[in-house]
Amino acid sequence: MGVLYFAGIIGGTLAIVLLIVAGIFILTSFVGFCPLYFPLGISTKGRKSKA
Numbered sequence: 001m002g003v004l005y006f007a008g009i010i011g012g013t014l015a016i017v018l019l020i021v022a023g024i025f026i027l028t029s030f031v032g033f034c035p036l037y038f039p040l041g042i043s044t045k046g047r048k049s050k051a
Contacts (some may be wrong), residue, residue: 001022004010010018028034037043 001010001015001018005015005019024035034042
């Protein structure tokens with residue numbers, strides 16, 4: 001998205017929204033936690049067995 005923005009292919013509000021979404025994706029990949037997991041109740045941890 002950054003390349004498209006700086007090359008002048010996209011602009012305006014669409015560019016800002018796409019840059020924010022791309023930034024969230026990049027941050028998520030570095031942190032290893034998706035911000036949507038908590039409000040949606042999603043967990044990628046394995047469940048403990050009660051054995």
